[in-house]
Amino acid sequence: MSGAQDFVHLHLHTDxxxxDGACRADKVAKRAVELGMPAxxxxxxxxxxxxxxxxxxxxxxxxxxxxxxxxxVVTKGTRHERGQVRADEDGKTLCHLTMLCxxxxxxxxLLRMVSDSxxxxxxxxxxxxxxxxxxxxEGLIAMSxxxxxxxxxxxxxxxxERAVEVANEFRELFGPDNFFLELQDHNTPEQNQVNAGMMEVHERTGIPLVASNDVHYLTAEDAHAQDLLLCIQTRCLHTDEDRMRMSSQNLFMRSSEEMWRLFGHLPEALLATRAIAERCDVQLERGQYHFPKFPGLPAGLSAGEYLTRLCEERLPRFYGPDRQDARERLRYEIAVIDDKGFSDYYxxxxxxxxxxxxxxxRIGPGRGSGAASIVAYVLGITELDPIRYDLLFERFLNPERPSAxxxxxxxxxxxxxxxxxxxxERYGVxxxxxxxxxxTLGARQAIKDVGRVLDVPIPEVDALTTLVPEKPGMTLDKALAESPALRAAYEADGTAHTVISNAQRLEGLARHTSIHAAALLIAPDELVNYVPLCTVGGAKGENGKREIVCQYDMHAVEARGLLKMDFLGLRTMTVLEESSRLVAANHDLPDFDIRDVPLDDRATYELISRGDVIGVFQLESGGFQRVCRQIRPDRIEDIVALVALYRPGPMDNIPMYAKRKHGEEPIAYLHPDLEPILAETYGIIVYQEQVMRIARELGGFSLGGADxxxxxxxxxxxxxxxxxSDQLINGMTTMGYxxxxxxxxxxxxxxxAxxxxxxxxxxxxxxIAYWTAYLKAHYPLEFMAAQLTSQLSDRKEIAKLVGDARNSELTVEPPCVNNGGDRFEVREQAIVYGLSxxxxxxxxxxxxxxxERRANGPYQSLYDLFLRVDAKLLAKGAAERLIRAGACRALGDRAPLLGSYEAIWEAARREQQDAASGQQSLFGDLDDEDAADSGLVPTVRPCPEFSRDELRALDLELLGLIVFEDPAAEMRAQLAALDCAEWAVLSDELELLPNGTVVFxxxxxxxxxxxxxxxxGTMGRxxxxxxxxxxELLLWNTQQTDYGHLCSGSEVRIIEGKVNRRNPGSPAEVVVSTIQSPAQWQRRRTRPERPAALIEALAAMEAAAAAEAAAGSDD
Known part of the structure; x- marks a missing residue:
């Protein structure tokens, strides 16, 4: 028997x-090492x-x-055929073919063929x-x-005979040395039949043999997990008898010894694997960039020369004619940019x-280290003056840094x-x-999918899922270590053990494809010369249903040296754009530009310092509000530091920063030479650039080396x-420290660090944070209207913003067909709810x-509205929603309109149809009022308006909050008297808590x-x-009996209960334990504290948000 070196797996499927494939690439490589295989x-x-x-x-x-x-490979016809695809004599429309580079x-x-497929x-x-x-x-080795x-x-x-014919076709196509007949042994009757036939084809054609195993998982123990994976793919239960399943349990990464036991009688087939492996040699290049050339260069100029000309023309606009420091920095940056070959990129x-x-x-002022480039600034790529903010170009690009x-x-x-x-359009499709x-199959998703295919009752799966902590990077191993309840279920419950153990085998595997939300590749010529392409979308691939994407993910693309442009959709840019439009229109400021506002505005800093920052970019979380009040920024540098400090690690320095800023603690430096570097942050290291300056000034490094x-x-x-660390210590001691x-x-x-x-x-x-705060301080109506428009699809966020607006004594009016528009608008010192x-x-x-209203004036009646707006658009259901939401209140009360609208809508629709067909109107020249008087148009039948509670319910249903009145005005006063901020969990915080958490x-x-x-008995909702x-609250029978009478009226109630979700992903609700009136609460001797889990969740959420904000900075 030969050794491990004499067999190589040439047929293997990863996840x-x-x-279908149940093995990850890193584990495949590790297993190959364990098996002693060279390739x-x-x-x-x-x-x-x-x-x-x-x-x-x-x-x-x-x-x-x-x-x-x-x-x-299609068996008959061409790859271009759709619909009635032709099958061969064996009834197959396509078959498999293994190809190696x-x-x-x-x-x-291979890039070309896979892309074209x-x-x-x-x-x-x-x-x-x-x-x-x-x-x-050419250059490919094929196996059958x-x-x-x-x-x-x-x-x-x-x-x-057909098998022999096809074999000869492939040999002629790939060449006599590049096509092999593939033998596998998975111990099935079908495979034995095929192997016998393959031997006969081999004898009749002389085409060489090669042995393989159709590897889909790493070890024999993984067969069951891979079978579950197939069930997940096909949406079948594991117990379904007629479901898709593998014909063998032997599709694992067999050792060389096992393969020799199976095919020892055909040593040439085994040795062929080693020979093929030795022939295959592809080195993926690294460190080479394949950026496109800029297509708009003037004749006779290189990219570097054109970049220089553009920058020198623009520099005086930003710095005047005599700023030598700016000119020198510009020349230095251009020299580095051009020397490293990135002029075209700029x-x-x-x-x-x-x-x-x-x-x-609207384009953001700058994200990531690119904002440190003066070339980017004068070109308008960024809007931050790198000299004003003391930013280091070397953090973005330097002669010693290899990355692009x-x-x-x-x-x-x-x-x-x-x-x-x-x-x-500019660079070509x-x-x-x-x-x-x-x-990927994350920890929770793996439990959910495995539980489903094993037909475990949904409540049991949901219960297991909720025991997995919701933290970034959570794995089942970590969850079992961190969650005693999950560990207990795993050890005690046979079903839970089965689900979790199988989920562990599948965890981390790729599950589905999607499209990166921001990235776009640009290549110097056809992309398929560098990367494979595919399509993502509908199953059949009809025109317009699938989108072309690169098959390599963003990390693989960057490794291949291609240009990846990131167009990041930032909602705040929408807010700035819409706010500016509203300010210009409402304040007669046609040239208003938020970029021109002063950066030393007192009202803006006062707003931030009092924590009035809901809607303010980056600063609106509860933790940030507290930090704003703690630091009380009064200069832009404080906001820069605040954004940087509010992250895991540096967050611990916030109290020190605040005390030092306000003179409550002396500013100390380890050495006087650190003062010029750390003075702006009161002696605290906050920025990466400060680390770089320390390395340069105290350690003798160049800025490139410092980076x-x-x-x-x-x-x-x-x-x-x-x-x-040793390098910096040596550098400092060499410098005399x-x-x-x-x-x-x-x-x-x-x-x-x-x-x-x-x-x-x-x-x-x-x-950006300052700009949004400035708008909120000076143009609160316009700013809040823009914020609300940007959140049209998020009713919870709209409720929060409307609450903040009302807390700021801004008026929010209901939607109205005769006032406002599709978006939230500002009318007569009020925000009008958008119809959308x-x-x-x-x-x-x-x-x-x-x-239609802007073009032809206000609607005079419900009939006028229905007549002027196409009934194909304003269908009967949409008309009902308008009325129920109160948007037709200028035309009458909700209850009478709802009682009459169907007949009015039908009459208007018939009139539209008659007009479209050229028939004369039934109403001739009668105006709307005369037509109504004539009896030809149905009128609104009088009836009592809905009660206040009914109007509230309609608002909640259609708008997600109460708009026709401000229900919180009285409530806010009552809550303040109860010191709720100290103990109550807010409605928008409930989702952060796990099931079972006791809350007030x-x-x-x-x-x-x-x-x-x-x-x-009864329950209550x-x-x-x-x-x-x-x-939402749930009252079981006892609580409904005891407290149902307290669940109405305008007086505040205090509820104790437990967080509950009916299903994973369902909104959190509170299962009520007790309900108290303010008088009963005031007699309580002790006050509860906000749940520790909430404090932790808020900190984790804020840290995650800070980390996400920093994502662009960690290059």
Whole structure:
């Protein structure tokens, strides 16, 4: 028997054979090492999704990666055919074919073929055909495939002559040395039949044999988990008898010894695997950039020369004619940019942003370290003066840094497609594509999916799922360690143990594809010369249903050196754009530009300092509100620091920063030479750039070297951190500083470096925060209307914003067909609720109603409204919603209108139809009032208006909150008297708490209904309102009996209960334990505290938000 080195797996599916392969690339590489195999192949079904991570994992493990695919090849006709696809004599429309890249040419051809199979051949599967194989076979080694191959299928159908014919076709197509007959042994009758047929084909054609195993999972113990994965894919129960299943339990990564036991009688088939592996040699390049050239260069100028000309022309606009420091910095930056070959990149970004601004698209002032570039500033790519904010260009790009620059561009989400379309038009469809992303089986999702296919009752699965802590990066192993309840269920309950243990085997596997929300690739020529493409969308691939994307994810793309533009949809850009429009219109300021407002505005800083920051970018969370009141910023630098400090780690320094700022604690420095570096942050290291300056000024590093040092010290790798620390200590001692000082400073830096914030990124976000705060301080109506419009789809957020507006004594009026429009508008010192905010009313209908009124005047009656707006748009259901929401209140009360609208709508519809057909109106020249008097138009029948409680219920149903009156005015006073802020959980905080958490909530009852139980008695459901929104209450029989009488009226009630969710993903509700009146509460001797879980959740949420904000800064 031969050794491990004499067999290599050439047929293997990772988890990127989605919901079919059950092994991850890193584990494949690790298993290959354990088995002593020198190489291993990747042959996922029809795609190259996992090629780069597979290559990287194998290379890191010292295993040779062989790159390939198991493609789908049509058996008859071409890949272009759709609909009635032709089948061959065996009834097959497509079959499998295994292909491996022998060399770089083969890799390029594989990119092309796999891409074309998706772009041209997709019909349920990405399909190749003989023509495609003939055009792009060079450099590829092909094998006949598994049982799904064309040759095995012919054998299984008793058509040996056809098998021989196909084998000869493939040999002629790929070449006599590049096509092999694949033998597998999975101990099934079908496989035995195919192997016997393969031997006969081999004897008749002389085509060489190769042994393989159709690997879908790593070990035999994983077979059951992979079977569950197939059930997840096909949406079947594991117990379904007629479901799809593998024909064998032996599709694991067999050892060489096992393969030799199976195929020892055919040593040439086993040795062929080693020979093929030795022939296959593809090296994926690293460190080479493939950026496009800027297409708009003037004749005779290089990219560097044109960039220089543009910058020198613009520099005086920003700095005047005599700023030598600015001119010197500009020359330095251009020299670095051009020397590293990124002049075209700057021009490309400049062109895209220039075009967007010309279209009136609001662009963010700068995100990430790119805001530190003066070249970007004078070109208008960013709007932060890097000299004014003391930003370091070397943090973005320097001669010693190997990575490429990367500008992230913030734009309004609703206008992102315009910028993407321009980019595609500018650089060509074949050179641009979006980027794929992969959803994975996370801890909770794995439990949910496994439980479903094992037919575990949904409540039991939900109960298990909720025991998994909701934290970023949570795994089932961590959950079992951190959650005693989950561990107890796992150890005590056979069903829970089965679900969790199987979920652990599937956890982390790729589950589905989607499209990256922001990224767009641009290549210097056809993208398929660099990366594979595919389509994402509907199953059949009809026109317009699928979108072209790159098969490599963003990390793989960056490793390939391609230009990735990130157009990040930032809702605040929409708010700034809409606020500016409203301010210009309402205050006769046609040239109003938020970018021109002074940065030393007292009212703005006072607003921030009192924590009035709901709606203010980055600062609106509860924790940030407290920090704003603590720091009390009075300069833009404070907001920059605040954004940077409010993160895990630096957050601990906030009290020190506040005390030092306000003179309550002396400012101390480890050494006087640190004062010029740390003075702006009162002696505290806040920014990455400060670490770089310390390394330069005290350690003798260049700024480029300091940036590399900063990156190393910020890594989690203890070896890299220690090496960087030693370098800085040596540098400082060489500069004459004492070793104890050096070590003390290094300790301070290393404890902070992994959390340090990019100042340029913080400054960009601080500027947006200031702008939004300025608008709220000076134009609160316009700002809040813009905020509300931007949140039209989020009723909870609208309720929170309306509550804040009312707390600020702003008036919010109900929607009205004769006042306001589709969006939230400002009218006569009030915010008018936008028609598009009515639940179930389409934006198109809302826009048409508003447009018609603006064009032809207010609606005079309900009939006039229905007559003037096309009934095909304003259907009867939409008309009812308008009335129920109070939007027709200018035309009458809700109850009478609802009682009469159907007949009026029908009359108006008939009149529209008559007008469209050219018939004379039944009403001739009668105006609306005369037509009504004539009896030809149905009139509104008088009836009493709805009660106050009924009107409240309608508002809640249609608008998500009460708008026709301010129910919180009286409530706010009552809650303040009860000191609710100290103990009550707010409605918008409830979702942060796990099931079972004991909470106290307070507010007014909006609705209460008793529900009879089959067992006798009643239960209750109620809606409670507080200043931040609404929440649902559940009262079981005892509580309904004891407290049902307290669930009405305008007096505040205090409820004790437990958080509950009926299903994972369902909204949180409170199961009531007790309900008290304010008088009863006041007699309570002790006050509860807000739940510890809430404090932790708020801190985690705020930390996550801060980390997300920092994402653009960690390059």
């Amino acid at each position: 990127f054979s989605l919901l 291993v192949a990747l042959t996922d079904h029809g795609n190259l999704f996992g090629l780069v991570p597979f290559y990287d994992a194998c290379t890191k493990a010292g295993v040779k990666p062989i790159l390939g695919v198991e493609g789908y 022998e060399n770089e040419t083969g890799y390029r051809n 998706w772009l041209e051949g997709y019909y349920y599967k990405p399909r190749m055909d003989r023509q495609l194989l003939a055009e792009h076979h 495939g598994c049982l799904g191959g064309e040759i095995p299928q012919a054998i299984l159908n008793g058509r040996l 021009l490309i970004v400049w062109d895209l942003i220039r075009w967007a601004k010309e279209q009136g698209i 620059p990367d500008f992230d561009i913030d734009i309004p989400p609703e206008r992102r497609d315009e910028v993407v379309a321009y980019t595609i 074949s050179q641009t594509a979006k980027i794929i992303t992969f959803g 590399l040092l900063r990156r190393a010290m910020g890594k989690k790798d203890p070896v890299a951190m220690q090496e960087a 004492s070793e104890p000082l050096a070590r003390q400073l290094v300790d301070q830096i290393t404890s902070f 992994s959390y340090a914030f990019n100042k340029a990124h913080s400054a960009g976000y601080a500027l 905010g009515i639940n179930g009313l389409s934006t198109r209908v809302a826009e048409e109603i508003a447009a 909530v307070a507010g007014q009852f909006l609705e209460h209904r008793a529900i009879p139980l089959n067992s006798g 109620a809606t409670l309102s507080d200043p931040h929104g609404t929440l």
